[in-house]
Amino acid sequence: MDKDKQDWINDYFEGRLSREQQVEFDLLLQADDELAGDFQFEKEVREAVIRQERAVLKAQLQELDRQPAVVRRHFGWWKVAAALLLLLGLAGTLWLTLRPTSTGQLYAQYMAPYPNVLTPAVRGAEADASALAEALALYEAEDYAAAAHRLEQLYAKSPQKSIAFYRALCLLYLEQPAEALVLLEQWEHEEEGQPAVAVMHWYQALAHLQMNQADEALRFFTLVSQSGDSLATPAGEIIKILQGL
Numbered sequence: 001m002d003k004d005k006q007d008w009i010n011d012y013f014e015g016r017l018s019r020e021q022q023v024e025f026d027l028l029l030q031a032d033d034e035l036a037g038d039f040q041f042e043k044e045v046r047e048a049v050i051r052q053e054r055a056v057l058k059a060q061l062q063e064l065d066r067q068p069a070v071v072r073r074h075f076g077w078w079k080v081a082a083a084l085l086l087l088l089g090l091a092g093t094l095w096l097t098l099r100p101t102s103t104g105q106l107y108a109q110y111m112a113p114y115p116n117v118l119t120p121a122v123r124g125a126e127a128d129a130s131a132l133a134e135a136l137a138l139y140e141a142e143d144y145a146a147a148a149h150r151l152e153q154l155y156a157k158s159p160q161k162s163i164a165f166y167r168a169l170c171l172l173y174l175e176q177p178a179e180a181l182v183l184l185e186q187w188e189h190e191e192e193g194q195p196a197v198a199v200m201h202w203y204q205a206l207a208h209l210q211m212n213q214a215d216e217a218l219r220f221f222t223l224v225s226q227s228g229d230s231l232a233t234p235a236g237e238i239i240k241i242l243q244g245l
Contacts, residue, residue, distance in 0.1 A: 005035050009042055019244075103217065106241060107209035110234070114169055114199070116140055118162055136166065144170040161186055169203065177207040198229035205235075218242050 008025055011017050017025060029036045116136045135150035148170035155163045168183035184204050205220035221242070224235035 005032070005038070008035070009039050012039075013042065102245065103209045103212050103214050103242075106238065106245075107206055110209075110238060111172070111206050113139070113142075113173075114166070114203075116166075118166070132163070139166055139170060142173075144173040148174065165200075172203065172207060172210065175210070177210040181207050196229060198224050198227035198231055201227070202231050202235070205238075214242055214245065 008028065011021070012025060029039060116139065118132060118136060131150065131154055135147050135154060138144075138147035138150060148167050151163055151167035151170065155167060164183040164186060168180040171177070171180035171183070181204060184200050184207065201220045201223045205217045205224065208214075208217035208220065218239060221235045221238050225232050225239060
């Protein structure tokens with residue numbers, strides 16, 4: 001490949017193309033089969049790296065699950081999980097820089113499942129604890145339809161915000177963002193043992209991205225960016241992208 005073609009690809013993945021250059025690059029991809037093939041190969045390689053790194057990070061989460069309970073209490077499961085979410089969902093900013101050109105692409109790049117932090121701290125009746133563990137096992141296995149159904153049954157019996165939260169995430173993966181928003185909007189104040197408000201705003205913003213509602217997504221990402229949470233920095237990066245779409 002000519003060096004200038006490789007430069008086009010490098011500039012794309014490193015986010016250095018202006019809006020006018022992006023238009024020109026899109027035209028080049030349509031007209032030049034060699035460029036299109038090399039571009040697709042580079043994209044697939046970078047995406048493979050993402051998958052590998054996410055597998056490593058998930059293994060680290062499982063290792064954290066085996067740490068003594070006193071360590072988990074000291075740091076707080078929701079805070080630890082938020083940091084892990086940052087790693088899982090934003091690995092793309094370290095190993096893959098696919099410049100989003102739409103709210104749908106932005107959603108796909110930043111959407112990541114929140115780690116299961118409930119099962120290690122299940123309380124209540126043994127049967128309920130077992131049912132919750134089974135529902136979240138389905139969630140972790142990415143069987144979101146079955147998990148959403150189980151969590152809906154559990155919520156009807158015991159309307160806990162944490163159960164509604166994981167059901168909302170299932171609904172996002174099932175492309176039902178409006179229904180997910182109804183559940184996420186329950187959080188007005190941070191409570192001990194519940195997801196942080198910034199995390200709720202993060203997923204509310206992602207739901208609006210899925211609905212192609214850029215202005216509403218921008219509003220929630222702005223709240224996250226002002227929160228001081230570990231998600232504030234990536235929220236600020238997303239805001240810049242949204243403003244340039």
